[in-house]
Amino acid sequence: MLQLENLSVRFGGLTAVNNVTFAVGTQDVVGLVGPNGAGKTTLFNAISGLVRPTGGSIRFDGADVMHAPLYKRARMGIGRTFQIPQPMHQLSVRENLLVAQRFGTGKVDQNKIDEILAFTSLDGKGCRNAATELALTELKALEVAKALATNPKLLLLDEVLAGLETTGKRRFMNMLKNLHATFGVGIVIIEHDIETISNLCHRVAVLNFGQLIADGTPDEVFSDPAVIKSYTGAEHA
Template sequence: MLQLENVTVRFGGLTAVNDVSMTIGKDDLVGLVGPNGAGKTTLFNAISGLAQPTAGRIGFDGIDMLRMPLHRRARLGIGRTFQIPQPMHQLTVRENLVVAQRFGTGKVDRAHIDDILTFLNLWDKADRDAATELALTELKALELGKALATSPKVLLLDEVLGGLETAGKRHFMDTLRRIHERYRTGILIIEHDIETIMNLCRRVCVLNFGSLMADGAPAEVFRDPEVVKSYTGGAHA
C-alpha cells in the first residue's frame, strides 16, 4: 500500500532522511524508533506532504504521491497525528472531527463521526470546547479521532503515547490494536519507549542519522549491537 523508495530529504547541507526504503500494508502495525534527531518526524512529513523529498519515490496503492498536495494524500488514505495535540480553537470536539473529515474525504459522514466519538470514549465531550476543556488523554484521543475521521488506510502516529502515564499508555495501546483490527488500518507509529514497541508492534524500523539501520521483528532488532549502540549514544551524537 504505502511504499517508500530511496527517499531522501535535505535541508540545505543537512540530510535529515537518507535513502530510506520501506513498505507499510493494511495488515502492518510497525514501530518507527531511533534517537532524537534521527529523522522520524521528517519522514512522516515527507509522506504526508509537509516536507518535499529531494530524491526518491513515495507511492500509495501504486499512485505516485511525490508532488501531490496534502489534501489529496489524505483522500488517498494517509492519516496523520502530531506529537503535540493540535485541536482547532473555538470548535467543539465534534466540529474538530467534521473539519478533519471534510478535509480528508471531501464530505461529512455524521454517522461515522458518531461511531468514532463512541469508540474513543469522547461522546460525553462531543460538544465541549476541544482546545480548553479536554484532559491530556482526551486530547490524544481527539488527535486519533481527527485522523480516523478521514477514513485512512494507513495511520502515521507521531508519539501519540508521549506524556502518558503507564495506565494511560496501556489503554492507548489497546485502543490502537482495536483500531488496527476494526478499521483495517495499517499503522506506523513513532515511539521512544522500547517496551511499548515490543508489546504493541509486530515489526520495528530503526532510523539513525536519517538512515534505516534495521527493519524486522522487535526481538531481533533490539538485539542488534548497532541498534543498542545508537540508543546508548555510541553511534549518535
C-alpha cells in the same frame, strides 16, 4: 500500500532522511524508532506532504504521490497525528472531527463520527471546546479521532503516548491494540518506549542519522548490535 524508494530530505547542509527504502502493507503495524533527531518525524512529514523530499520516490496504492498536495494524500488514504495535539480552536470536539472528515473524504457522515467518538472514548465530550476543555489524554485521543475521521488506509501516529501518566498510557494502549482490527488500517507508530513498541507492533524499523539501519521483528531489531549502539554508544546491551 506505501512504498518509499531511496527517499531523502535535506534542509540546507543537513540530511534529515537519507536514502530510505521502506514499505508498509495494509496488514502491517510497524514501530518506527530511533534516537532523538534520527529523522522519524521528518519521514512522516515527507509521506504526508508537509515537507518536500529532495530525492527518491513515494508511492501509495501504486500511485506516485511525491508532489501531491496534502488534501489529495489524505483523500487517497494517508492519515496522521502530531506529537503535540493540534485541536482546531473555537470548535467543539465533534466539529473538529467534521472538519477533518470533510478535508479527508469530501463529505460528512455523522454516523461515522459517532463511531469514532465512541471508539476513542470521546462520545461524552462531543460538545466540549476541543482546545480548552480536554485533558491531555483526551487531546491525544482527539488527535487519533481526527485522523480516523479522514477515513485512512494508512495511519501515521507520532508519539501519541508521549507525556501520558501510567493509567492514561495503559488505557490508550488498549485502544491502539484494537485500532487496526476495528478500522482495518495499516499503522506506523513513532514511540520511544521499547516495551510499548514490542507489545503493539509485529515489525520494527529503526532510523539513525536519517538512515534505516534495521527492519524486522521486535526481537530481531532490539538485539541487533547496530541498533544497540545507536541508542547507547556501546557494542552490546
